Amino acid sequence: MGKYMRPVLxxxxxxxxxxxxxxxxxxxxxxxxxxxxxxxxxxxxxxLANSNLVEYAQGHASAFGISILNENLEAFKEYIDRELKDFxxxxxxxxxxxxxxxxxxxxxxxxxxxxxxxxxxxxxxxEPQVAIENISVHKDNLxxxxxxxxxxxxxxxPGNLTLIKFNSSQEEFNKLYSETGHKTINVVGxxxxxxxxxxxxx
Numbered sequence: 295m296g297k298y299m300r301p302v303l304x305x306x307x308x309x310x311x312x313x314x315x316x317x318x319x320x321x322x323x324x325x326x327x328x329x330x331x332x333x334x335x336x337x338x339x340x341x342l343a344n345s346n347l348v349e350y351a352q353g354h355a356s357a358f359g360i361s362i363l364n365e366n367l368e369a370f371k372e373y374i375d376r377e378l379k380d381f382x383x384x385x386x387x388x389x390x391x392x393x394x395x396x397x398x399x400x401x402x403x404x405x406x407x408x409x410x411x412x413x414x415x416x417x418x419x420x421e422p423q424v425a426i427e428n429i430s431v432h433k434d435n436l437x438x439x440x441x442x443x444x445x446x447x448x449x450x451x452p453g454n455l456t457l458i459k460f461n462s463s464q465e466e467f468n469k470l471y472s473e474t475g476h477k478t479i480n481v482v483g484x485x486x487x488x489x490x491x492x493x494x495x496x
Contacts, residue, residue, distance in 0.1 A: 299383045301329040301338050303360065321364040322349060329356035332385035335378075345373045387482045390422040395429040399453035405496040408485035425482050429457075432476035438467040455496050456488065457481055 295302045305325035312319055329338040337355040342348055347370040349361035362370050393401045408422055415421035429449065437448040447462035447470075459466075470477055487494045 295328060295330055299330060299333075299385070301327065301333065301335060303327045305360070305362070307364075308361070322361050323364065323367060324361040325359070326353075327351070327358050327360050330383075330385070331356075332387055334382060334384075334386040341377075342374075345370060347373060387423065387425065389425045389482060391424045393424065393426050395426050395451065398426060398451055398455055402453050402455060402496055405455065405485045406487065406494070409487035409496060412486065421484050423482055424485060425480060426451075426457075427480045429479050429481060430476045431470050431479055433471060433473060436467070436470055438462065438464065441467075453496075457483070459483075 303325060304327075305323040308320075308322050308324045310319040310321075311317065327338060327342065329335060333356070335341060339351045339353060339355050339358040339360075342360065343351040347362065347366040349363055351358055351360045353359050391401075391404070405424075408424075412421075429451065431449055435450045437450075439446045439448055441464055444460070445462045445464065445467070447457075447459040447467060449457040451457065470479070485496065487496065
């Protein structure tokens with residue numbers, strides 16, 4: 295699912311047989327469905343249930359149990375192929391704020407304020423997600439820290455604002471690094487404070 299950015303159904307054949315007569319009572323495909331976290335298909339379970347070709351689709355919007363009668367299986371696959379033929383499966387990030395990189399210094403106080411509320415986020419009060427667009431990445435503001443242990447990507451922006459991505463890789467660093475030019479990227483993340491010797495930076 296992560297590699298191809300497509301929702302997934304894992305189904306097993308399920309046959310119910312009358313123990314006395316050996317007659318097949320029902321023949322279906324049962325299992326579970328999962329959808330990617332950032333999919334534009336917000337409610338996969340409902341989408342499949344709306345086909346009117348499933349016995350049931352029960353559970354959460356993106357993680358659920360499902361059963362399809364064998365006689366409906368081909369029509370069910372045709373429904374999915376038809377309805378999702380032109381669907382855009384690229385990740386869709388829902389954010390609370392969108393800031394242009396060229397003006398990010400104007401939002402430094404907002405970042406500091408949100409970072410200072412770290413202990414308040416939780417169930418029912420999710421941590422705000424922010425996007426910073428059109429970030430210029432070049433060799434002078436890009437660093438890969440601890441490349442052999444825990445690769446961490448660091449991009450420094452004006453105003454002493456630092457972008458950190460944990461669990462990065464040498465490959466990811468190489469894609470962004472250029473000796474002579476720059477690359478433009480967008481990032482999505484949360485606001486945090488970094489403390490060093492009693493000083494805080496965003």
